[in-house]
Amino acid sequence: MDMRILKCTLNGRPVQVGYDPRESLLDTLRDRLHMTSVKRGCEVGECGACTVLIDGVATDTCLYLTDWAQGKDIVTVEGLQAPDGTLNPVQQAFVDEFAVQCGFCIPGIIMSAMEMVNSGRTYTREEIRKNLSGYLCRCTGYMNVINGVEKAVDIVNGHVGAGEQDASDVDWSQRVKDGLEADCAR
Amino acid sequence: MYDIESLYEARSVDDACRALADDPQAIVVAGGTDVLVKCREGKLAGAHLVSVHNLTEELCGVRLEQDGTVWIGPITWFHGVTTSPVAQRAVQTLCDACDTPGGPQLRVSGTIGGNVCNAATSADTASTLLAYGALLDVRSVRGTRTIPIGEWYTGPGSCVRERDEVLVGIRIPRASYEGWTGHYFKYGKRRALEIATMGCCCLVRLSADKARVDDIRLAFGVAAPTPIRARGAEDGVRGLTVADAAEKIGLLAQRDTNPRDSWRASREFRLQLIKEMSRRSLLEAARRGGADI
Numbered sequence: 001m002d003m004r005i006l007k008c009t010l011n012g013r014p015v016q017v018g019y020d021p022r023e024s025l026l027d028t029l030r031d032r033l034h035m036t037s038v039k040r041g042c043e044v045g046e047c048g049a050c051t052v053l054i055d056g057v058a059t060d061t062c063l064y065l066t067d068w069a070q071g072k073d074i075v076t077v078e079g080l081q082a083p084d085g086t087l088n089p090v091q092q093a094f095v096d097e098f099a100v101q102c103g104f105c106i107p108g109i110i111m112s113a114m115e116m117v118n119s120g121r122t123y124t125r126e127e128i129r130k131n132l133s134g135y136l137c138r139c140t141g142y143m144n145v146i147n148g149v150e151k152a153v154d155i156v157n158g159h160v161g162a163g164e165q166d167a168s169d170v171d172w173s174q175r176v177k178d179g180l181e182a183d184c185a186r
Numbered sequence: 187m188y189d190i191e192s193l194y195e196a197r198s199v200d201d202a203c204r205a206l207a208d209d210p211q212a213i214v215v216a217g218g219t220d221v222l223v224k225c226r227e228g229k230l231a232g233a234h235l236v237s238v239h240n241l242t243e244e245l246c247g248v249r250l251e252q253d254g255t256v257w258i259g260p261i262t263w264f265h266g267v268t269t270s271p272v273a274q275r276a277v278q279t280l281c282d283a284c285d286t287p288g289g290p291q292l293r294v295s296g297t298i299g300g301n302v303c304n305a306a307t308s309a310d311t312a313s314t315l316l317a318y319g320a321l322l323d324v325r326s327v328r329g330t331r332t333i334p335i336g337e338w339y340t341g342p343g344s345c346v347r348e349r350d351e352v353l354v355g356i357r358i359p360r361a362s363y364e365g366w367t368g369h370y371f372k373y374g375k376r377r378a379l380e381i382a383t384m385g386c387c388c389l390v391r392l393s394a395d396k397a398r399v400d401d402i403r404l405a406f407g408v409a410a411p412t413p414i415r416a417r418g419a420e421d422g423v424r425g426l427t428v429a430d431a432a433e434k435i436g437l438l439a440q441r442d443t444n445p446r447d448s449w450r451a452s453r454e455f456r457l458q459l460i461k462e463m464s465r466r467s468l469l470e471a472a473r474r475g476g477a478d479i
Contacts, residue, residue: 001192021193024222044223045292046379060291063218065188067195068239112290133378134289
């Protein structure tokens with residue numbers, strides 16, 4: 001089949017890239033756009049390692065043809081860190097809660113956590129468990145992952161005053177530290 | 187990279203029908219969660235795909251029509267059905283069923299129409315759509331026809347839809363849902379990312395005093411080669427008190443069904459599930475209808 005050109009937004013930047021119509025979005029993101037946070041796992045929609053945000057929705061890219069990504073807004077873990085290297089609150093919370101072991105499944109899980117953070121609301125642990133039920137992790141036993149997601153969601157959507165959430169100059173790492181200290185004080 | 191021979195992105199349903207008619211090898215792909223997996227496995231190697239993925243205007247959404255019919259666009263994600271206010275108000279049990287396939291990421295790719303067309307007996311929405319008496323509209327270059335879901339399934343993974351027909355609507359008539367409450371019960375070894383070992387949907391319409399089962403529809407997935415209604419059980423408990431119906435329904439349902447041995451579960455275990463899940467689903471459906479039991 002002839003190559004086609006994908007025009008989409010990747011991590012906030014407009015991109016154009018040639019692709020073979022037989023490719024999954026996973027193939028294109030990893031092999032052509034070098035987004036190696038997107039992991040090739042089961043490739044049949046069972047492990048979640050290839051999850052990215054497509055128009056804000058956490059989606060398995062292994063079962064998503066690149067052809068369907070025309071014009072979409074795609075976010076991967078590569079798009080989360082601030083230019084100065086500051087970690088996103090979800091990333092920081094995963095570090096703080098020791099939610100990472102081998103790390104293979106984590107980039108996907110972080111994107112589902114981002115979906116929750118971006119919703120602007122908080123979640124019960126049961127809701128978090130359900131929202132993470134599309135992932136298989138062989139190392140962590142999930143508990144620290146759930147702790148990390150809960151912390152990030154609470155810090156961003158629970159403890160931040162209304163109106164501040166969209167502010168661009170919020171020091172997220174400071175927020176996370178403040179949250180941690182508050183926890184320790186408790 | 188998938189083993190795909192061609193991929194055509196349809197611009198409209200009519201365009202898809204034309205493409206399917208022009209290429210005798212072409213098949214429809216919507217969400218991709220069945221078709222692409224089969225391509226990966228080699229079962230559909232060299233597939234010629236006509237994609238209806240982007241036809242959201244024509245094929246996506248849930249709406250209430252003038253006469254009270256619930257219309258569900260076939261490429262609506264499972265998650266889209268679960269969270270639709272119209273569906274929640276009219277066909278809550280279908281919303282529950284749509285919340286069970288795979289995991290969250292799969293439920294924003296997999297479509298309810300794909301679940302119907304793939305025609306697996308284990309499809310999570312199959313027993314519920316069967317209980318609700320859904321009407322399925324399919325279109326090809328030869329025209330449109332409507333198939334009641336009771337006549338849809340012909341065997342494991344097969345249905346009356348022709349290769350070149352596109353499912354264009356799933357309709358649930360008002361009389362099929364108004365006054366009914368229900369419960370979908372999925373049994374699997376895990377609570378997520380699991381194919382149903384047994385699926386059971388029970389819908390009931392209670393008497394005014396909420397004590398009797400005026401009418402009932404009981405449907406199963408994985409209890410036979412295709413999704414089926416347990417009509418003998420329905421006839422056997424209609425008119426009984428909820429408690430008596432719950433007492434009797436399990437054994438009657440076992441007589442209506444013919445589950446198989448598979449690596450997931452033995453026939454004996456499935457028969458046990460049929461008995462127990464019928465009873466529990468009936469009780470839960472009745473509770474939702476206001477029965478004090």
